[in-house]
Amino acid sequence: MITGEQVYLPAFQSGQARLTLDGSEFHHLIRVRRFKINTEIWVVNGLGTAALARIESIGSESLDLKILQEESGRGELLGEIILAVANLKGDHLNLVVEKATELGVHQIIPLLTDHTIKKGINQNRLERIAISAMKQSRRSFLPRVHEITPFEKVGSGYPTALHLFCHATDIAKDILEIKGRISTTRQVVLWIGPEGDWSKDEIDFASVSDYTFTGLGPRRLRAETAAIHAVGLVSTLLQDPA
Numbered sequence: 001m002i003t004g005e006q007v008y009l010p011a012f013q014s015g016q017a018r019l020t021l022d023g024s025e026f027h028h029l030i031r032v033r034r035f036k037i038n039t040e041i042w043v044v045n046g047l048g049t050a051a052l053a054r055i056e057s058i059g060s061e062s063l064d065l066k067i068l069q070e071e072s073g074r075g076e077l078l079g080e081i082i083l084a085v086a087n088l089k090g091d092h093l094n095l096v097v098e099k100a101t102e103l104g105v106h107q108i109i110p111l112l113t114d115h116t117i118k119k120g121i122n123q124n125r126l127e128r129i130a131i132s133a134m135k136q137s138r139r140s141f142l143p144r145v146h147e148i149t150p151f152e153k154v155g156s157g158y159p160t161a162l163h164l165f166c167h168a169t170d171i172a173k174d175i176l177e178i179k180g181r182i183s184t185t186r187q188v189v190l191w192i193g194p195e196g197d198w199s200k201d202e203i204d205f206a207s208v209s210d211y212t213f214t215g216l217g218p219r220r221l222r223a224e225t226a227a228i229h230a231v232g233l234v235s236t237l238l239q240d241p242a
Contacts, residue, residue, distance in 0.1 A: 004042070004138070005029070005033065005035070005041045005042065006041065006042040006043075006044060006050075006135045006136075006138055007021065007025045007028075007029065007041060007042070007043055007044070007135065008025065008043075008044055008045075008046060008131055008134065008135055008142070009021060009025065009043050009044070009045060010045055010046055010047075011045070012043055012044070012045040012049065012051070013045070013049075014049045014070060014072075015070075016051075016067060017066070017067050018056075018064060018065060018066055018067065019043060019051075019053060019064070019065040019067065020062050020063070020064055020065070021043075021062060021063050021064075021065060022061055022062035022063075026061065026062055026063055029041070029055075029063070030058060030063065035055060036055070036058075037055050037056065037057065037058060038054060038055060039054070039055045040052060040053065040054045040055075040068065041053060041055070041065075042074075042138070043065065043067075044074070044134070044135075044139070044140045044142075045140075046131075046134065046140075046141060046142030047140075047141065047142075048072055048073050048076065048140050048141045049070065049071075049072055049140060050070070050071045050072075050074035050075075050140040051067045051068070051069065051070045051071070052067075052068045052069045052070075052071075053065040053066060053067050053068060054066050054068055071140070072140075073140060073141075074138070074139070074140040075104075075137065075138045075139040075140055075141075076104065076139060076140060076141050077104045077235060077238040077239050078183075078238050078239065079185055079186050079187060079188060079238040080106040080107075080186060080187045080188070081100075081104060081105045081106055081107075081188050081190060081231060081234055081235065081238065082105070082106060082107040082108075082109065082158065082161065082187065082188070082189045082190065083096075083100050083105050083107065083108045083109065083190050083192070083227060083231055084109045084111055084154050084189055084190065084191050084192070085108070085109070085110060085111060085190075085191075085192040085223070085227045086110075086111045086112075086113045086115075086116050086192060086193050086194035086195075086223065087110045087111060087112065087116050087118050087119070087120075087121060087148055087194070088118065088194070088195070088223055088224055089117055089118050089195065092222075092223070092224040093110060093121065093126065093224075094125070094126065094129055095224055095228075096108070096224050096227045096228060097126050097129050097130055097133070097143075097145060098129050098130075098132075098133045099133075099228045099231070100143070100227065100228065100231045101129075101130045101133035101134055101137065101139070101143050102133050102136065102137040103228070103231045103232050103235045104139070104231075104235045104238070104239070105143050105231055105235075106141065106143055106144070107143060107144045107146065108126075108130070108143055108144070108145050108146065109146040109149055109154055110126075110145075110146065110147075110148045110149065111148070111149060111150075111151050111154060111194075112148050112149065112150045112151065113151045113193065113194050113198065113199065113202060114151070114198075114199035114201065114202060115193075115194045115195075115196035115197065115198070115199055116194050117194070117195070117196070119148070120148065121147075121148050123145060123147060126145045127145050130142060130143050130145055151202055151205075152205070155205055155206075155209065158187065158189050160187065161185070161187040161188060161189045162181060162182065162185045162187070162188050162189070162212065163188075163189045163191065163206070163209070163210075163211040163212060164182075164188060164189065164190050164191065164211070164212050164214040164230070164234070165191045165206040165211040165212065165213050165214060166190065166191055166192050166193065166214050166215075166216060166226060166230055167191075167193065167197075167198055167203060167206070167213055167214070167215075168215050168216075169213055169215075171213050172213040172214055172215035173212060173213065173214055173215065174214070174215055174216075174217070175214055175215075175216070175230070175233045175234065175237075176233070178212065178214075179237050181212075182234055182237045182238065183237045183238065188234055188238070190227075190230050190231060190234060191206070191211070192223060192226050192227040192230065193223065194223060195222075195223055214230075216229055216230060216233075217229075
C-alpha cells in the first residue's frame with residue numbers, strides 16, 4: 001500500500017538498496033500512524049534525492065526499508081529561489097518559512113535592515129518548520145535557513161542571479177511583466193523589506209546594483225503576505241515556463 005507519507009532521512013544516499021529508520025520518524029510512523037509491514041512511503045534526504053520504499057520489518061526502536069525506486073528533484077522547481085526577507089515582528093517569520101518552503105524556495109535569508117525592529121531569530125525552530133513543510137509538500141530538497149544577516153552582506157552576493165527588489169515605485173515592474181526573464185533564469189533573489197519599508201540607503205544600493213524594482217499589485221501588503229505572494233508568483237513561472 002502506497003500512503004504518500006514522506007519521511008526525512010538526511011543519512012540516505014543515492015544508490016542505497018536498504019535503509020534503517022529510527023528516532024522521531026520511526027515513532028511517528030509506527031506509534032502514531034500505526035503503519036504495518038509492506039506499507040510504502042517516500043524517503044527524502046533534503047538534498048534533492050527521493051526514494052519510494054517498502055517497510056520490510058519493524059523492531060522495537062527502528063524499522064527496515066527496501067528501496068523500490070529512486071527519483072532526483074522530486075517536487076522541485078526548474079530554477080532556484082532565494083528569499084531575502086527582513087526579519088519580522090512576532091512569529092510572522094515562522095509563517096513565511098513554512099509557506100515559502102511549500103512553494104519551492106531554496107534559501108531563506110532573514111535580513112537585518114535599517115528599519116528592522118526584531119534583531120534575533122530562533123534558527124533551530126525555523127529549521128524544524130522548514131523540515132515539516134518540506135515533508136508535507138512532498139519536496140526532496142530542504143531549504144537552507146540562514147542566520148540573520150545584514151542587508152549589505154547579502155547584497156554583495158549572488159552576482160549572476162536575477163534580483164527582484166520588491167518596492168512600490170513608479171518604475172517598479174509587475175512580476176508578470178518580466179515573466180520571460182524569470183522563467184529562463186537559474187537563480188532568482190527575492191527582496192522583501194520590513195514593516196517600516198526599505199531605507200533610502202537600501203533603495204539606493206538596489207538602484208546602483210541594477211536590481212529590478214518589482215511591484216506586487218495595487219494593494220498594500222503586510223511584509224509576510226508580500227513574501228509569500230512573491231514566492232508564489234515566481235514559483236509558478238519556474239515550474240511552468242509556458
